[in-house]
Amino acid sequence: MSDTHAQTVAFVRDTEIPSAPPPYAATGPVKWMRENLFATPANAVLTLLALYAIYLILAPTLPWILNGVWSANSLAECREILQGATGACFAVLTERWPQLLFGFKYPSDLYWRPTLAFVLLFVAVAPVLFFDLPRKLLIFTGLFPFIAYYLIWGGTIFVPILALVGCIGGFAVYQRFVTGSFAAGFFGGIAAALAIWYIGGLLIPAGASNNAMLTPVPSRDLGGFMLNMMLGVTCVSLSIPIGIALALGRQSSMPLIKVVCVVFIEFIRGVPLITLLFVASVMLSYFFPPESSVDLFLRVVIMITMFSAAYIAEVIRGGLAALPKGQYEAADSLGLDYPQAMRLIILPQALKISIPGIVNVAVGLFKDTTLVSVISMFDLVGMIRGPILASTEWNGVYWELLGFAALLFFVVCYGISQYSQWLERRLATDHR
């Protein structure tokens, strides 16, 4: 080592200078704001305008919400408590809470039954929505409709059991014959189920419902948000398989099936939902004698299901059309027959493409269930517009009630849309 070198070493730092903090304007919230809110003069103006708009909205609403009255027996009492100050009268929500959720006629000591069914609903749909869960849970999903029916409507337990036995019988016949011909299996299965239901219906003793373990509740007594949930869940879950069948039928090479499907879809899509609901509630009662009409809830479910099935069919047809022809030919060249090709190759891809469209229809359908209020069924909106606003205590409370309804619907619809986005990411197999 030379001295020269040793001398120079004295000027070499052997420790790192501690890093200075970045300039104030290039870090933290200031930087974020400069980059995102005030990047250009135009941006700055827009930011200020947006802030002002938010202020304009919040200035009256925040005191209104925070100052809200939560316990009072009538609107007049609310006003007395507020003494002229701004404030919402949320007392209507607390007082009529069970009515908003369950309608005004569902027996109050039986509220636990729909609540339990609602909780079980999550257990039942979980394996359908999330594929990572153990497949054995699907058994519960299959049983859920019957359990939910029994819980909500009550009555004799033979009815849901008979329905279940009919479904199992029909499925067994289908399995037995479908290897020979699809049509034989399909129609044989339906015939077997109908036969079991008919014979079983004769076996159930009359009046079995009267001393059943769960008190029977007629459909007319259902109401509130429960009714929206029931209609939404039932109709969406029924209309997806029917929609798939219609979409496939519309592409069928068999003229009869094709014509039937096209006419059905085009007719239903050409008619407003509210017209179908009026037919369900008004016209059909002309055709049945007064005592033996089909349950109104069932009529409405059939109409809404038909309506959304037609829309879902068109969405899925779009998915089918988006598949390259090579996929169909590949399926044929593997020697797969039609059901196999559809089940293993075509539908998984077509349905994946159709997810946003299907979810769109499902969200729309769920909101459309409020239309039943015009045929005097007391869903959430029907409860608000009818009994609650017409009571002498609460006449005149609009914002609180309708805001609450909007909030409930928003939570459910936003949940559905978040799930569909997750599903799209999960199923994304293409290279982006």
Next chain:
Amino acid sequence: MKKSVILGALTVAGLSAGAAAAGTLDDVKARGKLNCGVTTGLVGFAAPDANGEWKGFDVAVCRAIAAAVLNDPTAVEFVPTTGKTRFTALASGEIDVLARNTTWTFSRDVDLKFTFVGVNYYDGQGFMVPKALGVSSAKDLDGATVCIQTGTTTELNLADFFRANNINYEPVPIETNAEAQQQYLAGACDVYTTDASGLAATRATFEAPGDHVLLPEIISKEPLGPLVRHGDDEWGDVVRWTLNALITAEELGVTSANVNEMAANTGNPEVARLLGTEGTLGEMLGLDAEWSKRAIAAGGNYGEVFAKNIGEETPIGLARGLNAQWTDGGLIYSPPFR
């Protein structure tokens, strides 16, 4: 073959529907419940309370009929109907009687084939203005802006009234009563016009009801009453005379409180006939002798029902006006029980 089966089924269905319509009174007795059509909710007239129990002026008619026919004022299945479904519900037999503030008009009576059995409320189109406007008669409303529901008869009545009085107005079209309240309170119109009972109910919900007045002019006739299907006069008689029993009870001073006492010892032969201690009026109707006693005991006489649901003591605060007994200068009048 298939066609004939369908036609046959339709015929059977039609026949059984016809058979069911032939004896509504027997049907109701056999069923043990009266199916009564009401509104889905109208302040004071029909609405379920917090316990889900129906209350109101129209509801009281249903309860009185049930008490008369079935001896139980709670044996009523209330079928809520909208303005659109009410007539089909009645025509199809889903309900036995419609008590849903329905205006008695020619075409409903004749063309739709219903029988209006009477009038339980004489309504009419009125005007509400802010007190600050300083108007005391609708004829002073020259140049006023008027909130009016579109597509209703009130719109036509309004145009007629202003034209007949040779004054001008500016309509502010609105869709629903809720919208009208907001518009009127916001000052978008000087006047709000609809049925007088609706105006009173609306005013009752205001923060300061005293700042608004209902003008004395009533510019249309809206007789509201219960109705039944054409072609079953026995049932129509039961409903008609139940309503008349309530009206006559008020006229004769029979109330829900003193009905038993009056029945036991009355010197008035008309009271005795009404309450079934004399004569066989109940039997003629196909009911027992005490039918009207039960109907009156159920919710009180006409005056009691009125006072309890829509009268001046209630928040709605309707005066009797046209709905006073004929002896007090009103139009409420029942044919004699004889």
